[in-house]
Amino acid sequence: MSDRAPQPVERQLPTEEARDLLALVRELAQREIAPTAAGEEDAGHFPREVFALLSRSGLLGLVYDEEYGGGDQPYEVYLQVLEELASARLTVGLGVSVHTLACHALAAFGTKEQRAEYLPAMLGGGLLGAYCLSEPSSGSDAASLRTRAVRDGDDWVITGTKAWITHGGIADFYTVLARTGGEGARGITAFLVPGDAPGLSAAAPEHKMGMKGSPTAQVHFDGVRVPDTRRLGEEGQGFAVALSALDSGRLGIAACATGVAQAALDEALSYTAGRQQFGRPIADFQGLRFMIADMATQIEAGRALYLAAARLRDAGKPFSKEAAMAKLFCTDSAMRVTTDAVQLLGGYGYTADFPVERFMREAKVLQIVEGTNQIQRMVVARHLAGPESR
Structure with missing residues (x-):
């Protein structure tokens, strides 16, 4: 090697x-x-x-x-x-x-x-947070969430279950979106809930194909009482709060995907430079060199796309379409790059002795979290062609 x-x-x-x-x-x-x-x-x-x-x-x-x-x-x-x-x-x-x-x-x-x-x-101060939007029956359709917060004097009482929560069960605080009014987006409010609040508990972590070190779990709210001083924003403003965070969160996923893809490329370059076949490094063979070139191009293009969206955000300009594009492209690219890295390592790529199989398993989840890539395509199309006719 x-x-x-x-x-x-x-x-x-x-x-x-x-x-x-x-x-x-x-x-x-x-x-x-x-x-x-x-x-x-x-x-x-x-x-x-x-x-x-x-x-x-x-x-x-x-x-x-x-x-x-x-x-x-x-x-x-x-x-x-x-x-x-x-x-x-x-x-x-x-x-x-x-x-x-x-x-x-x-x-x-x-x-x-x-x-x-x-x-x-x-x-x-050493605290770790989690974000509670998705539920067992409301993932992509986040506005249909069922977790409810009911006013009781100066407190709110939260009841319901959140699903697919990263850091579920280990977080020190949870930003929770709960229904305080009628159906739809306008009836949702955001709350800051301490991780040790009575009535808050987490299920056993999900058994995932990748990211096994990161706990993902359902979080249950069984009459969790929080004071009104922990309500974030106005009552009924919660869905707008959630959407404002998600555009930025999608850029975070795009950057993470680019990092995983870069790690896979680095490993593939190291392996192909050292692996000898037919008396020379396999990196000398044109078919493999073309794969490496394509991998590097996808990574650089993804990096440029997420940075362009970030610069729009930093300038105070709209960036929702660009964030969806970056999340879509970078995560799809990470899936392709990590799959190609496994192919470049051959049989060794399929073993746990090399990290590329882990990168491939991890890349898959990035096409799903923070809005599936099908949702990202809907967001981009809506910006370009207008809302869907009903």
Whole structure:
């Protein structure tokens, strides 16, 4: 085998500070995350100690205000941090993306008093968040959710079940969307629920084909009581809160997908440079070289697409269509790239002795989470051709 080390990605970054940050993240990822990733994923171990380190390092609140312990970084930089983390281990990269998503409702819609009380611990105090929107019977059709919050004096009482919750059962706080009014999008409100609230419990984690170190579970709310001071935004504003977070969350998934694809390409390059057949490295054979070229092109195109969407977001411009395009393209590309990486390694690619089979299993879930890629196509088409006729 070859000792060829993966070359750092040539990145377009806006400042010298951002370049230093990415160098720090890459060094941290290669030292603290990558070496144990395969074994811990196989064992189903969630690396809570890594998230504590990321919190102490200021990497769990990069896009939020310095006033509350955030990093005041643009999405253009934050997403490239996610890519580096996901390249080392998707459980970590996607976990940071989910945590950032869970903080969004408070940061964007909370009162100044709420932000001052809760955000510092969420961003840099070692806490870990989860985002509770999907339910057993409402995934893509999120506006049909059934979890209900009923007003009781100065409190709300939440009852229902959320499904497919990343960090379900281990999170310190949950951003929960619950129905407080009538049917449809206008009857939904957002709440910040502590992880140790009486009546909150989680089912056993789902048995998944990939990302076994990241717990995904149903979360049950059995009369969970939260004060009105933990309501985020206005009553009935919850669906708008959810949608405002999802566009940004889709960019996080796009960046994570690009990181997984880059890791697969790096592994394939290393293997094909060292594997000898017919007296020369298999990287010399044109058919394999063309596969490598296609893999690299898809990765670079995906990176450019998610960064273009991020720059629109940073400029305060609409980016919903571009976020859907980035999520769609980057995750489909990650599936193709990781599948090709397995093919390039031949029989070895199909074994757990090399990480590309894990990358392929992990890439699949990225086509599903944060809105399936079929939903992303609907979003893009709606922007281009208008809403569907009824």
